[in-house]
Amino acid sequence: MIYLREFTFPDEEMEYGFFMSIQRTCYDSFYPFKILSGRGLETLEFEPVTILYGGNGSGKSTALNVIAEKIGVQRDSLYNKSNFYPDFVKMCVLEQALDTPKTSRIITSDDVFDYVLNIRNLNEGIDQKREELFDDYLDAKYSQFQMKSMADYEQLKKVNTARRKTQSRFVREKLMDNVRGLSNGESAFKYFTEKITDNGIYILDEPENSLSPKRQIELLHFIEDSARFFGCQFIISTHSPFLLSMKGAKIYDLDENPVIVKRWTELENVRMYFDFFKRNEDKF
CATH class of the missing domain: 3.40.50 (Rossmann fold)
Structure with missing residues (x-):
């Protein structure tokens, strides 16, 4: 054309x-x-x-x-x-x-360099978020949490989710698709x-x-x-x-x-x- x-x-x-x-x-x-x-x-x-x-x-x-x-x-x-x-x-x-x-x-x-750099920063952000989710999982799974009001509902859901799932599944489902493969x-x-x-x-x-x-x-x-x-x-x-x-x-x-x-x-x-x-x- x-x-x-x-x-x-x-x-x-x-x-x-x-x-x-x-x-x-x-x-x-x-x-x-x-x-x-x-x-x-x-x-x-x-x-x-x-x-x-x-x-x-x-x-x-x-x-x-x-x-x-x-x-x-x-x-x-x-x-x-x-x-x-x-x-x-x-x-x-x-x-x-x-x-x-x-x-x-x-x-x-x-343009290409900025794109690649953004992916690298995204991967670094995923690594940081993954570590935070590991801590969240352990805190939730082994906490002595008791719901006292509706304000605690979201925390209750997190605790129940952590107790139902393995650590890797809990973290994986809360992270975006892995872009590191490239x-x-x-x-x-x-x-x-x-x-x-x-x-x-x-x-x-x-x-x-x-x-x-x-x-x-x-x-x-x-x-x-x-x-x-x-x-x-x-x-x-x-x-x-x-x-x-x-x-x-x-x-x-x-x-x-x-x-x-x-x-x-x-x-x-x-x-x-x-x-x-x-x-x-x-x-x-």
Whole structure:
């Protein structure tokens, strides 16, 4: 599915015209101006899956965040915008085949990290609550409690419950479902599968972070199926050779100036993996 057909960033001439029209001289940074134009990136033409590839500082995340801001998708974590950010976004031009679905969102590494951290805090909270419930169980089971008024009714119920049940059952039934079963990588993968639903534009900034190679391949298949069968469009930045190999993906190489489209097997990062394993082929 294609919702967003084309996106154009301001070129160097447009940026120069903008700066000539303003009198601001107190800023030492004009971000995101000069980042993408300096890479020769002017227009992106999208497929159901479009990937931005490039090294650190190549402008991948900048491009994704600008696109997300322009089309108005949901985001969980706040993005640190500069003073010139709204001016830059306003100068961008988009061409849509269909309106942006409300389910659309950008997912960044910060979103995934916050999610994993929340689960970790939740598990720590469960551990603390479990210890409190152990104490409650013992106090209730062996107490000499006698009901004196209706105000004691809840305590009476707790005592009777503790005397009817084992300690483990008493504690288990009062705790929420155990969420500890997932590792950080498994939790990160679960985050993607929960946030990516049918019919939406999904902008993913280096989704391979926290994922093992096995999980990256699972995410690869999940994205392929979502694009093919469930009406989703993806715009992704990644270094992962697994995600770069995605069927039908259009890949822009931001390490080139001007930016050009390449096959995944032509990318420097992928070639480095290939050469490394080729040199060590006899060890397998």
